[in-house]
Amino acid sequence: MIPRNRPVINERDIAQSAGVPLTTWRRQDAPAFRQRVPALFDGRVLVYDQAQVHAYLNGQPIPPLPASPHPDDLLNDQEAAALLGVTPGTIRAYASQNYLPRGTTVYGLRLWTRQDIEARRDTPPRQGQGGGRPPGKSGPTKAHAYEDDPRLRLAAQALTASPDTPRTRLAAALAEQHGSSTRTWERLLAQAARTPAH
Numbered sequence: 001m002i003p004r005n006r007p008v009i010n011e012r013d014i015a016q017s018a019g020v021p022l023t024t025w026r027r028q029d030a031p032a033f034r035q036r037v038p039a040l041f042d043g044r045v046l047v048y049d050q051a052q053v054h055a056y057l058n059g060q061p062i063p064p065l066p067a068s069p070h071p072d073d074l075l076n077d078q079e080a081a082a083l084l085g086v087t088p089g090t091i092r093a094y095a096s097q098n099y100l101p102r103g104t105t106v107y108g109l110r111l112w113t114r115q116d117i118e119a120r121r122d123t124p125p126r127q128g129q130g131g132g133r134p135p136g137k138s139g140p141t142k143a144h145a146y147e148d149d150p151r152l153r154l155a156a157q158a159l160t161a162s163p164d165t166p167r168t169r170l171a172a173a174l175a176e177q178h179g180s181s182t183r184t185w186e187r188l189l190a191q192a193a194r195t196p197a198h
Helices: 011-018 022-028 030-036 050-057 077-084 088-096 114-122 150-161 167-178 182-194
Strands: 008-010 047-049 104-106 109-113
Touching: 008 011, 008 050, 011 022, 011 050, 022 030, 047 050, 077 088, 077 114, 088 109, 088 150, 088 167, 109 114, 150 167, 150 182, 167 182
Parallel strands: none
Antiparallel strands: 008 047, 104 109
16 A cells, blocks of 8 residues: 555665666665565565655664555555455456546556545445446346446457357456456356347
């Protein structure tokens, strides 16, 4: 999480400010640095709070990050997924299908505000935002179990792109890329094959 209004910096820029190549900084300085200044996200892309980095480089006490969550905090796909009870792949699928805002990109990381993720959590697709039946209309809420599910479009695209690939292989590839189980993707593929394209 990047706390609201807190500038961040990555290791390349830290090394540049120190006037050494990144490989040299990582070999000589990074081990001690990482023990004192925690990265804001786990993963391949490491970013740090700029104020904490500045304090470390100047031999000052490391200031703590804000303890209380704020609506403007920036969350990555893993943190957003934990709030919504889905996988990180589903978060990325939601964003690509406009079920979440596009978010912002910081040092190559795709991030969303806490308030955007909590709004999705508190108003699921079939309860107002992009789903459900319009007020005053009667009849069933949805035509099938996966209506309005952004993964259905991904399944349809996979079927169109690879019509001769067995569905079990497509389902496994989609599960690995976007999260959810292979069996869920098999059901989505079956529904996509039955659903007319719009």
